[in-house]
Amino acid sequence: MIRDTLKSQIQEDTGQAIVSTRRASGGSINQAALVELENRGTCFLKWNTTADPDLFVKEVKGLHLLRSVGTDLIVPEVIKQGTYGNGIGYLLLEYIKEGSAGAASSEDFGRQLAEQHKIKEEQYGLDHDNYIGKLPQSNSRHNDWTEFFIQERMEPQVKMGLDSGRFSAGITSAFQKMYRQLPDIFPDEPPSLLHGDLWGGNYFFNTDGKATIYDPAVYYGNREIEIAFTHMFGGFSSGFYSAYNEVWPLAPGFNNRKDIYNLYPLLVHTNLFGGHYGRQVKSIVQRF
Template identity: 40%
Template sequence: MQLSKEWLAQLPLTNITSVTPVSGGDINAAFAVQTAHHRYFLKVQPQRGAAFFSHEVAGLALLEPVVATPHVIANGTIDGDGYLLLSWLEAGHGSQRALGQAVARVHQQHASQFGLDHDFTLGKIPKLNHWQHSWATFYTQQRLDVLVKLAQDQGHWSAQRAAHYQRLRKHILAEDHMRTVQPSLLHGDLWSGNYLFTADGTPTLIDPDVFYGDREMDLAMTTIFGGFSDDFYAGYQQVYPIAPGFEERLPEYQLYYLLAHLNLFGETYGPAVDRILNRY
């Protein structure tokens, strides 16, 4: 994506000296914007308007009081394109133990119900966040069922998967742990690409997809693609110990993220989904 001088002139910045494309994932166009005195990180979503980034802005506002995050400079629409302007973070190296402690402090932020005060349905994976008193109801109806329906619509489902899923679903709804969960603030997409250490070593969370849920769901995501060491979990345990039985419950939460990848990337993730479903 090319940004014209006329487009850039509508940003709330002065004296822009350079704009350089940078890696920003597969969802947004991303740029480093240099002015005479500062550097900024700019995300652009072509022809999607400011609403596309409103969920991320809300998530950063919830995370910022308890963990380092990028600062939101501006969010708006330019010529139909949504944009989010953030502070630039110089990356460095830091402690996995400190990262685990930081995530634990996020999870110590609680709500009275599960969910969030708004849905996010502009992305490829819809997030239905309306409040629920029951975590089992929220997780099955507003997370797993949504992805199963999407997989059916995209031809990634089968009678065998459906049968195993229904058994898993009944297991989740009857599970004792589900009745003891306290709603925790979750990052929502806690893989290794969504944290960094700043130049001074501060653990920092980026690209949140927040809601209030079982903190084990965030931790499950950390186990799927790597990037979190034993020190991370030790640091987490120091601040907010995990309830017994986590290892047994882990596949129930890994399934959500694997179903998301099945829908996004196809049958490459089918065997991993089946390994979990076939346990039930």
């Protein structure tokens, strides 16, 4: 399962012997395993033979940023990031055992995410680009959210879809019509620290019932795009949303805007997986 070259590199980089390994789920992008180190215990390992190793370099930056802001959200500690073989990237993280939600876990998650969103910057974006899934994510800074959303979120993904043939050229005019409406649709929100890829597959509750978040695609953006993303693929619990709004209520009309925000993850999924995601994109854009 884990190549000997990767095992040897981990032992060299950490200075510890590997006692055992066992398979783990790595999602749809990476391969993963649990690795027991001699003096550290069980760690979570992921690697990717097809992605740029910079993927994990930027993930480390995102994890460090989320850990630094002082909420009660659990973010795995980075143990080691490196490469092996012919430049294949790997990332070794603290292993956090999955548990189950307690009576107040979802509500606490909502409150803590609202507290994270109160961490602000002057501009939308970030001081470096990173990735969402294994696709590049541009974070060039802008003073205006609509401009950022169009130039850094919509246009790179639309271009990727056009270049790959997943979209026909006609979709460009539909997006342009939608863009012209956005300044009157988006509320005035400050740039908030976002996880950036917060859906049901990128969090769980640990054995203490605390929300644990991982696989970030961080940047500073309008917090509504993050809450919209949580509604995809089934959504979070009602208690999560109620508690979030107790701490920092969303502006009226959010439900009318969330499909526009979710064009971004839908475009990403179109470019990664194709299929019905592209049809969802077209349906939303044509409504506006």
